Amino acid sequence: MKLYNYFRSGTSFRVRIALHLKGLPYDYIPVHLARGEQHGEAYRALSPDSLVPVLDVEGQPDHALLSQSMAIIEYLDETHPEPPLLPRDPLGRARVRALAQTVACEIHPINNLRVLKYLAGSLGLDEAQRAAWYNHWVMEGLRSYERRLAEIERQRAQRGLPPSVYSYGDTPTLADCCLVPQIVNGQRFGLVYEGIPRTLAVYERCMQLEAFQRAHPSRCPDAE
Numbered sequence: 731m732k733l734y735n736y737f738r739s740g741t742s743f744r745v746r747i748a749l750h751l752k753g754l755p756y757d758y759i760p761v762h763l764a765r766g767e768q769h770g771e772a773y774r775a776l777s778p779d780s781l782v783p784v785l786d787v788e789g790q791p792d793h794a795l796l797s798q799s800m801a802i803i804e805y806l807d808e809t810h811p812e813p814p815l816l817p818r819d820p821l822g823r824a825r826v827r828a829l830a831q832t833v834a835c836e837i838h839p840i841n842n843l844r845v846l847k848y849l850a851g852s853l854g855l856d857e858a859q860r861a862a863w864y865n866h867w868v869m870e871g872l873r874s875y876e877r878r879l880a881e882i883e884r885q886r887a888q889r890g891l892p893p894s895v896y897s898y899g900d901t902p903t904l905a906d907c908c909l910v911p912q913i914v915n916g917q918r919f920g921l922v923y924e925g926i927p928r929t930l931a932v933y934e935r936c937m938q939l940e941a942f943q944r945a946h947p948s949r950c951p952d953a954e
């Protein structure tokens with residue numbers, strides 16, 4: 731497999747984590763977003779929306795090019811079921827997807843590179859205004875994440891279970907693949923995390939795992 735991605739891209743980071751958790755080797759193909767390589771003709775031929783990541787699943791009959799990090803991770807989970815990134819039971823799957831989508835649908839899309847560039851460029855927001863936008867929407871989403879974790883903790887306590895080790899249960903899931911890159915992205919923007927102790931504890935525990943460490947932007951071949 732080939733992963734077209736960028737070290738600082740949170741959505742690429744999600745897929746790298748999933749690949750490492752599953753022990754799947756891949757070729758790292760850098761697409762330099764800051765230099766605009768995603769808009770070049772060559773890359774657009776691979777990605778109609780000019781976004782990373784794209785996973786090239788070689789060896790498939792149609793030489794499949796997969797886009798959208800969540801779809802890619804679910805594909806990997808279905809084709810390489812161990813270790814599972816989604817629980818076996820439908821209720822558990824719905825809860826993990828809800829956590830993952832809190833990041834993937836509520837936080838990331840309004841804070842990604844092209845949105846921040848539009849705020850600063852086309853709308854003329856200054857640095858402080860852009861930072862206020864970013865901080866507001868990221869923290870709004872992470873506080874929701876924290877409330878979801880508290881609710882899961884309460885449900886587990888009712889069943890006599892201790893709090894989860896990771897976002898949902900005792901093994902990393904799709905939710906953790908989304909959470910960790912979001913936290914790392916906020917660190918880069920100097921975001922001060924307050925009032926989300928469960929979320930930060932999950933982040934710390936994930937970062938103790940080799941799969942998360944190896945997927946980290948600082949370990950990428952194109953890291954600057």
Ligand SMILES: N[C@@H](CCC(=O)N[C@@H](CS)C(=O)NCC(=O)O)C(=O)O
Binds near residue numbers: 834
């Ligand atoms: N929903 C997409 C979002 C992908 C996305 O926003 N990728 C960003 C990097 S994290 C990107 O390629 N940005 C290019 C740009 O802003 O021009 C996914 O989950 O894969």
